[in-house]
Amino acid sequence: MMAGIILACSVVLLLQFFVSYCRSLIAVSSKRVLSAEVKDVTGIQRLASGDDFKRVMQLLQLCPERPEDRNGVQAIGAYFRLLNFLRSTVARVVPSMQAWTESERGHCAYFAAVALERRISFSRDMLAQQMDS
Amino acid sequence: MVVCAIKKGAFRKYFFLNLYMAASVVVTIVRFRVLTSYGFTSSEYIYLYYYSDALLTIFLYLALSSLYAHVFSELQAERYVRFGTLILLAGTALFSYGVVEQSTTKLISRFVVELSQNLYFVGLVLTYVLWAAILKLRETRARLVQIVLSLGVYFSLFAADYALRNLYPSMRSLLISFLQVFGCFLPLAWAYAFWRLPEEARTVPSRLAVVPR
Numbered sequence: 001m002m003a004g005i006i007l008a009c010s011v012v013l014l015l016q017f018f019v020s021y022c023r024s025l026i027a028v029s030s031k032r033v034l035s036a037e038v039k040d041v042t043g044i045q046r047l048a049s050g051d052d053f054k055r056v057m058q059l060l061q062l063c064p065e066r067p068e069d070r071n072g073v074q075a076i077g078a079y080f081r082l083l084n085f086l087r088s089t090v091a092r093v094v095p096s097m098q099a100w101t102e103s104e105r106g107h108c109a110y111f112a113a114v115a116l117e118r119r120i121s122f123s124r125d126m127l128a129q130q131m132d133s
Numbered sequence: 134m135v136v137c138a139i140k141k142g143a144f145r146k147y148f149f150l151n152l153y154m155a156a157s158v159v160v161t162i163v164r165f166r167v168l169t170s171y172g173f174t175s176s177e178y179i180y181l182y183y184y185s186d187a188l189l190t191i192f193l194y195l196a197l198s199s200l201y202a203h204v205f206s207e208l209q210a211e212r213y214v215r216f217g218t219l220i221l222l223a224g225t226a227l228f229s230y231g232v233v234e235q236s237t238t239k240l241i242s243r244f245v246v247e248l249s250q251n252l253y254f255v256g257l258v259l260t261y262v263l264w265a266a267i268l269k270l271r272e273t274r275a276r277l278v279q280i281v282l283s284l285g286v287y288f289s290l291f292a293a294d295y296a297l298r299n300l301y302p303s304m305r306s307l308l309i310s311f312l313q314v315f316g317c318f319l320p321l322a323w324a325y326a327f328w329r330l331p332e333e334a335r336t337v338p339s340r341l342a343v344v345p346r
Contacts, residue, residue: 068329
């Protein structure tokens, strides 16, 4: 009984903290303006759509990984899956949820595009260092 | 995480967070040494594991209380936070002692395990209260907000795992192995907060809440 209550409380709090944490990661990256090059590659001009996320993630996986980004990218990937789940279940019953999940999915795609930009410049720096040595 | 904090000049400001992480590194090294010398099932390793876990939990509790001090710093409430922290720690210790009092054998060992588990749950509740205070006081320091939120995720994961282990004892070994993965989350999230976010970065926490305020 007690374990069940603790489980219920911790799952509710986990969701609450997890969503807020992911939104704080997204809020930091949303202030960055994408370079023209990344805009061309991703097809994101000003506002990203949730449908861009998968494509941007595929591009992201082509670039060498940066250890400091890994945690954030994984967290946003999990958040995106949670949003997809909500979109296909709760949002069908609650119409206002549909708009919210769509806007959040777009923010996730923008976060991934910012991470892609960082990885591209990281790869360039690595290549420049190799050329110098 | 400690290296990131030192590099970004935040070691002293977030001293207890760094103390906890540095202690985690030392404890992990000592545990590994004892594990290789005495073996996984040895009483030396089991005692070291549970006693060091209790010590780390107390350090994490102190780290959490230092985050309270940061959030309430403008209200000049550090003295009250310190006092409240000690009272709650003593209360949790007394409650834990009350639970294991009936045991006739290994009273101290049972107390240490009980204290550690109870402090985790107290930590989760305190982190939630701190998040509510951040929203109420309109705290805008992005780094502090992210540190508190990642601590909340970490505590919730541990509390959920603990509850699942009690509900499904047959899955105990699988659920214990998840703890290793959860354990990586906090240092990575804090390192990210120190490395990526400057102290002067600001955010609007009310926009981060699940229910908009």
